[in-house]
Amino acid sequence: MPKTLGKIRPHFTQNEQLLFELSRPGKTGYQLPELDVPDIDAAEALGASNVREAIEDFPEVSEVEVIRHFTRLSTWNYGIDLGLFPLGSCTMKYNPRINEAVARIAGLAWAHPYQPESLSQGAMEIMAVLEHHLGDIFGMDEVTLQPSAGAHGEYTGIMLVRAYLESQGNPRKKVLCPDSAHGTNPATANIAGYQVETLKSNSQGMIDPAVLAAAVNEDVAAMMITNPNTVGVFEENIVQIAGILHAKGAQVYMDGANLNALVGVARPGDFGVDVLHSNLHKTFSTPHGGGGPGAGAVGVKSHLAPFLPGPRLKKADGQWTWNYDLPQSIGRVRAYYGNFGVLVRALAYIMAHGGPGLKTATIDALLNANYIRARLKDHFQIAYDAPSMHECVFEDTKQEKQGARTGDIAKRLIDYGFHPYTVSFPMIVHGALMIEPTETEPKAELDAFCDAMIAIANEVEADPEMVKHAPHLTRTSRVDEVSAARKPVVRWKP
Amino acid sequence: MPKTLGKIRPHFTQNEQLLFELSRPGKTGYQLPELDVPDIDAAEALGASNVREAIEDFPEVSEVEVIRHFTRLSTWNYGIDLGLFPLGSCTMKYNPRINEAVARIAGLAWAHPYQPESLSQGAMEIMAVLEHHLGDIFGMDEVTLQPSAGAHGEYTGIMLVRAYLESQGNPRKKVLCPDSAHGTNPATANIAGYQVETLKSNSQGMIDPAVLAAAVNEDVAAMMITNPNTVGVFEENIVQIAGILHAKGAQVYMDGANLNALVGVARPGDFGVDVLHSNLHKTFSTPHGGGGPGAGAVGVKSHLAPFLPGPRLKKADGQWTWNYDLPQSIGRVRAYYGNFGVLVRALAYIMAHGGPGLKTATIDALLNANYIRARLKDHFQIAYDAPSMHECVFEDTKQEKQGARTGDIAKRLIDYGFHPYTVSFPMIVHGALMIEPTETEPKAELDAFCDAMIAIANEVEADPEMVKHAPHLTRTSRVDEVSAARKPVVRWKP
Amino acid sequence: MLEACGLGHLSELYAHLPASALLDRALDIPKGLSEYEITDYFQAQAAKNADGYASFLGAGVYSHYRPVLCDVVVSRGEFLTSYTPYQAEIAQGTLTTIFEFQTMVCQLTGMEVANASMYDGSTAVPEAAMMALRITGRSSFLAAANLHPEYRQVLDTAARNAQLHVESFGYDAKTGRIDLADLEAKLNSGIACVILQSPNFFGVVEDVQAASELAHKHGALLVMVFSEAVSLGLLEPPRDADIVVGEFQSFAISPSYGGPFAGIIATKEKYVRQIPGRLVGETKDADGNRAFCLTLSTREQHIRREKATSNICTNQALIALMATVFMSVYGKQGLRELAQQNLAKAHYLAAGLDTRFNGPFFNEFVVTPKSCTPEAANAALLEKKIVGGLPLGRFFPELKDSMLLCATEMSKRADMDVVKEVLL
Amino acid sequence: MLEACGLGHLSELYAHLPASALLDRALDIPKGLSEYEITDYFQAQAAKNADGYASFLGAGVYSHYRPVLCDVVVSRGEFLTSYTPYQAEIAQGTLTTIFEFQTMVCQLTGMEVANASMYDGSTAVPEAAMMALRITGRSSFLAAANLHPEYRQVLDTAARNAQLHVESFGYDAKTGRIDLADLEAKLNSGIACVILQSPNFFGVVEDVQAASELAHKHGALLVMVFSEAVSLGLLEPPRDADIVVGEFQSFAISPSYGGPFAGIIATKEKYVRQIPGRLVGETKDADGNRAFCLTLSTREQHIRREKATSNICTNQALIALMATVFMSVYGKQGLRELAQQNLAKAHYLAAGLDTRFNGPFFNEFVVTPKSCTPEAANAALLEKKIVGGLPLGRFFPELKDSMLLCATEMSKRADMDVVKEVLL
Numbered sequence A, B: 001m002p003k004t005l006g007k008i009r010p011h012f013t014q015n016e017q018l019l020f021e022l023s024r025p026g027k028t029g030y031q032l033p034e035l036d037v038p039d040i041d042a043a044e045a046l047g048a049s050n051v052r053e054a055i056e057d058f059p060e061v062s063e064v065e066v067i068r069h070f071t072r073l074s075t076w077n078y079g080i081d082l083g084l085f086p087l088g089s090c091t092m093k094y095n096p097r098i099n100e101a102v103a104r105i106a107g108l109a110w111a112h113p114y115q116p117e118s119l120s121q122g123a124m125e126i127m128a129v130l131e132h133h134l135g136d137i138f139g140m141d142e143v144t145l146q147p148s149a150g151a152h153g154e155y156t157g158i159m160l161v162r163a164y165l166e167s168q169g170n171p172r173k174k175v176l177c178p179d180s181a182h183g184t185n186p187a188t189a190n191i192a193g194y195q196v197e198t199l200k201s202n203s204q205g206m207i208d209p210a211v212l213a214a215a216v217n218e219d220v221a222a223m224m225i226t227n228p229n230t231v232g233v234f235e236e237n238i239v240q241i242a243g244i245l246h247a248k249g250a251q252v253y254m255d256g257a258n259l260n261a262l263v264g265v266a267r268p269g270d271f272g273v274d275v276l277h278s279n280l281h282k283t284f285s286t287p288h289g290g291g292g293p294g295a296g297a298v299g300v301k302s303h304l305a306p307f308l309p310g311p312r313l314k315k316a317d318g319q320w321t322w323n324y325d326l327p328q329s330i331g332r333v334r335a336y337y338g339n340f341g342v343l344v345r346a347l348a349y350i351m352a353h354g355g356p357g358l359k360t361a362t363i364d365a366l367l368n369a370n371y372i373r374a375r376l377k378d379h380f381q382i383a384y385d386a387p388s389m390h391e392c393v394f395e396d397t398k399q400e401k402q403g404a405r406t407g408d409i410a411k412r413l414i415d416y417g418f419h420p421y422t423v424s425f426p427m428i429v430h431g432a433l434m435i436e437p438t439e440t441e442p443k444a445e446l447d448a449f450c451d452a453m454i455a456i457a458n459e460v461e462a463d464p465e466m467v468k469h470a471p472h473l474t475r476t477s478r479v480d481e482v483s484a485a486r487k488p489v490v491r492w493k494p
Numbered sequence C, D: 001m002l003e004a005c006g007l008g009h010l011s012e013l014y015a016h017l018p019a020s021a022l023l024d025r026a027l028d029i030p031k032g033l034s035e036y037e038i039t040d041y042f043q044a045q046a047a048k049n050a051d052g053y054a055s056f057l058g059a060g061v062y063s064h065y066r067p068v069l070c071d072v073v074v075s076r077g078e079f080l081t082s083y084t085p086y087q088a089e090i091a092q093g094t095l096t097t098i099f100e101f102q103t104m105v106c107q108l109t110g111m112e113v114a115n116a117s118m119y120d121g122s123t124a125v126p127e128a129a130m131m132a133l134r135i136t137g138r139s140s141f142l143a144a145a146n147l148h149p150e151y152r153q154v155l156d157t158a159a160r161n162a163q164l165h166v167e168s169f170g171y172d173a174k175t176g177r178i179d180l181a182d183l184e185a186k187l188n189s190g191i192a193c194v195i196l197q198s199p200n201f202f203g204v205v206e207d208v209q210a211a212s213e214l215a216h217k218h219g220a221l222l223v224m225v226f227s228e229a230v231s232l233g234l235l236e237p238p239r240d241a242d243i244v245v246g247e248f249q250s251f252a253i254s255p256s257y258g259g260p261f262a263g264i265i266a267t268k269e270k271y272v273r274q275i276p277g278r279l280v281g282e283t284k285d286a287d288g289n290r291a292f293c294l295t296l297s298t299r300e301q302h303i304r305r306e307k308a309t310s311n312i313c314t315n316q317a318l319i320a321l322m323a324t325v326f327m328s329v330y331g332k333q334g335l336r337e338l339a340q341q342n343l344a345k346a347h348y349l350a351a352g353l354d355t356r357f358n359g360p361f362f363n364e365f366v367v368t369p370k371s372c373t374p375e376a377a378n379a380a381l382l383e384k385k386i387v388g389g390l391p392l393g394r395f396f397p398e399l400k401d402s403m404l405l406c407a408t409e410m411s412k413r414a415d416m417d418v419v420k421e422v423l424l
């Protein structure tokens, strides 16, 4: 194996056991202040039967072992800080560190949700400003920041639809989803009590107005539309689509996961959307952190506003207050007010960019995706001819002939020092390679990525077996996911 | 090559160009606030000839490129956070993160050295408490925190000796150093204006009182003694040695780099030392940071105190004040008061341990070193039979027979995922392997290290050529230091 | 780059959008600010909040000391800026820590399996209820009246939307514990689960075993809820529960005006395929080395779509990591000592006060100020830079003369003495 | 472990020490504290300092905004907890950043080589003087009277100890610049170097070229000193100097009550073997890849011992790294804009005030309050939560009615207006 492959060179990483295996009886890594009140007998205070024995097999390690443990483990990971993270639909953009800094300011980080409103004005102001800016970006009349993530926003949104329709006399029965929809859309519709009807996309990966028109009737509560959709294409007929739905009294729900393609350029509220969620951990740069936390702001047109979860911010006599008097509200979707720490980061992002900067970021995101598309289109089969927005989707038809699928190419990409693109989604694409570079990538990194993809395309021709067994340069070779699911071991045991 | 070697497994690291190579005209990663005062023409304000052109070839990169650049480079490094760092004489112990946290408290980090004393009482209190604790630990009467590092402390100490002797009528001419001394000792003596006379150590690596007695005369200003010395051995005859020197009016300077072996157990002030420095970045856990910053507190007996650099802390009417009225002082050794940020960390360390904890740490340091010595003594030739304190020193005589030297073994150790021990120092040992584990190492890490050392000893027998070309598993193979010095390239050029 | 795309102008990138969709003006957001100005802005907002006050608020959000290592670890870019670990070969760091998290959740709760995290304690409650529904095929729920009122509201929202029925059962006015007789009276064969919190919202430790026996007698599951994770260091784990859900905010997670926190859900092995959200499992790589990966994803939305156990996707991974570091730092001995200190502090604070309930309590309790309303007491405390307790009238009209007070290891005796003085 | 060492008791580990050396009591230091208590302690100390004040102090230590990335980078354990990069194969991270630092120092100063860092600006001055001594074989020095007084004191300490002679040359009472005539008069063939600061302690930009011509005419070197690194973004670099030393504190390094900072030393290629301290050089590894390592160590104490160019060993690596990140973030355009802002702010502040000198100034200047002493002016400002300037009497008796004021990009117009009002 040559020492340098593309942008990587082999080095070593430290092995590390699990905390439980490192554990030695009696080791500790903590120190508590001396108790400044009399100690008390737990068995007496709580009743002997309520007091537990020592927590069996719980870790016992020193402080240096803790820092080493997690530092070593971190070196087995990949993050945006190390390079391009082209996961389509995930908008893995640079996470500005100023956001982390401001979220840690003591007066914000240590604000208790029940501290008096008079001593929470700063936190409430931050939320109010963010609601306002998001409303402008979405083109919606009101915004709730309560939902904890995208899927939670979807759930909130569909409950709003139900509450609204119910107030109109009939909650209806069905939610339509295109076959390209993200899994959370049908899952959400289902847990929100609706039957899901899947609509076939047309040959351009878009919603077919004719198919839609045939499907819409008085049973349809809403359609969940992702725009740009999951193949990275803007639903050209969106205005017409919204018209068809509205004509039958159905609501237009927009999954705003791909809002990074639109901010400052086009507004969902202007093309017929009644309610949408936005994943602040995508478009607004709050870090994914290996899977969360996120925040799923939901924007609505005014007819849905009375149903928003409470409490809602209200200004009275120049002071912010929480309004609980919301007779039509669907109720809370979570305790307290939302993932405030994430909201702080999102607002910092918006402030750092400003209006003009946000639009520039959108355009750069489109440019980067189209650049990749242009560089790769001779090597991989583009899924649809329609113009790409912030991501481009290929299919693995060329490579499949050699027996290498999108998943294999993805694993080989790891050897080249990149996180893979999104694999096999959306399902309507044959072996999808879904690539979203985001606006924060420098051209050199995009070029290195394209070079790697082209090199792999050539490797698939020359040595498909090698590709099918990738990765070869990682400390962990291909992981057997099938066995994991067959006999699940989801916790350590001695 | 097997995938796992000891505690490591190969993975990949990202390559990265130099900032200058990443640079693209017009790229930026900063944003300044809008100027809230009228802008001004620089040429007019400063004179056109005083205003420079653009800084040629200075980097132009985006924010994400900056974080990636340094994150990627960091993965080419090794630190205590990743594992044992057994550099003898360097005391690479765990750097508690609470120290980093407190040093960043705004009222400390942003304190200006010239802000009014009335608004500096916290900073001054911290320094006063640290001086007091160090005085107790050293067994010395007064302490200055001004020197910036160990060598700077040495320089300060020897200047104190000169000033004192001068006040006695004769600054004298020579400073004695044992042949085992660290390079900074003779270098210091020289820049402080003394001739250096080197004394041969005895067969136990210790100062030979007889040799010393023969060398001491009225020309000798001081002897610089490291204790425990650089072979990790306590100078058994230290009391006698101090007596010999004092008898001739010479001062005993102690290089306290190895104080980690003594804290809470024995005090230099109690065994005849007149002046010593302590590297706070060794014994007191402040991080080395790839080579600094440090702090070199200097403790003195009262006869040297009038000569200490100023200003000195003084308490008057319950308030701390800086006393500049020091007629006998040698003067400042640096601007302001010292590496305050490092001092904060050192005090946090002392407070976290407390008196009893400091002593326990010392004993653990001795135990860890002796454990390594016991485990390795059959595989490597111990340099001296004398009992080891906080480090143990071997020589490479066994391995040399196969052609592998201490430097080769050190490089091979890298392949096993460890930072090498100190190589070829002290020079009186034939191919020294100088190993200092410190007290913060868990036994498992010590065992892994010993296993690796023993494995290498076996490799030296079986395949010395392989060892001589190590490391093999790093992204950078053996670096050619000779060519670097022959035609030095110490800056990038286009 | 534009050229490589075959374009002449940047606006061509979105020229194909319908004209009516395009925004014909600039966003109404001022131009970008520097880091310095942004810091200034947020510092100014923070200054309007209660910064530098001692606080005795708990009620689901607790002020515990956060060991510095927690933040150090989650600040590492390799954790902070990584995605959900779908690509196991370069996500073993995240996967391993989640596996450890799942294990520690089990160890603490006495359950057999736990997932990678839920949004928070409150949203975990309806998830548990829906799980019980799937397991039992029943669709009514009994929830303790002393469950965290906001958790209950979240459950109600979900139930109302899904047209499911949630009924309360009462608490004993003396002990503050659930009224077992009322529970028994309300149990029937339509009840999917009994939902119970311990320590409950009043801080009182429940008799989980008795409740579970009743529930099981009627074929219902017992869902045990907790909001104060530190209590798990000292309290007998709810081994008799079928599902345990709760909030790990206490483990290194700052109050942050209510989020982000980390919910947990744990259950018996036999229900593992009904658990919502992500699960990490152990397996091997092609070389036979131990490795971890996301598993049983056929439960999840991205595979199962409308048939998934939940719609949850993004969870609280980084916060769960923070809690994992917290648990590692404190460890077996420390977590117990921490809990013991909380117990001692709260009992010191309560001593002599007019406590409303006599059931055993952990670090929170309900107190009735002797000579004023809770609101007046809080106002008096605010003057002394102390945020008092939560007046209970807003959630429990029958307790409008009382307040919920919390003490933790961070509560200082001097501040507690001030509180006592005001409440006596 | 004790057993493996062949020992029976821990005390045997030091039983061989002479009895009189052993400490027969416990240290007089209270028992260990928790992180929480330690944080409390240092926060209490910090609260006694001037926290939350606007400040117009400069005088060698400047308040510039620190981009958050600087701290993020130096907090990574791989940088923070590594040692001096003696083992190049696993220290390429540190080595590469130092090489970049050296390069940027050269680019900024107009010099050809720079080392890895000195302790600070003040200690770099005697190092430069000693370097000049080695190069010229001469042993007297001329130092400008408007050199930072504490830098001068450090030089004096070294010179006094080594019995070397330092003489001052004056400054022009009108311009605040050095008095070239006085310099010329004092130059002779015994002078190793002329030491000059620009901007000088009064903030005034010197005519380095004129001074260097004079120095060179007499065979002396010109040592140029700076304490405000931000000025390098705008000022013509001292290309005529032979050695440049200075302080990089302005580049992301917090004032921290005076340290740790980062000194630099840079010179012409021909003097590279006389430079003190560590140098990183480019080379190749065994596979032919570019690599870096410490080089020319035959200049250094660990090889050369008493013949070394300096005794410096540990330097300020991590601080230099911080400065390197700062320089990368600002870059070519940003550093200039930053300097330009400093210039504009200082000139706004100075406008209308009774400035003492009329030489061109960067971001500091000397001002004479119109109606009170500097001390009284400062006292009045403190009332308004503003730390004023440095009264100069302590260093320059002839300027005891004046003070040194500094404005940076962090100075707010509103605060400056308050200062102006008090000084007018």
Ligand SMILES: Cc1ncc(COP(=O)(O)O)c(C=O)c1O
Binding pocket: A089, A090, A149, A150, A151, A152, A182, A184, A185, A226, A230, A255, A257, A258, A279, A294, A296, C312, C313, C314
């Ligand atoms: C198109 C789409 N919709 C919804 C979601 C769900 O959002 P979250 O993970 O924030 O719950 C995602 C996230 O992956 C997505 O890509």
Ligand SMILES: Cc1ncc(COP(=O)(O)O)c(C=O)c1O
Binding pocket: B089, B090, B149, B150, B151, B152, B182, B184, B185, B226, B230, B255, B257, B258, B279, B294, B296, D312, D313, D314
């Ligand atoms: C024995 C000894 N003396 C002196 C020093 C010099 O200390 P510093 O590097 O802090 O200047 C060292 C550091 O390596 C040392 O090991």
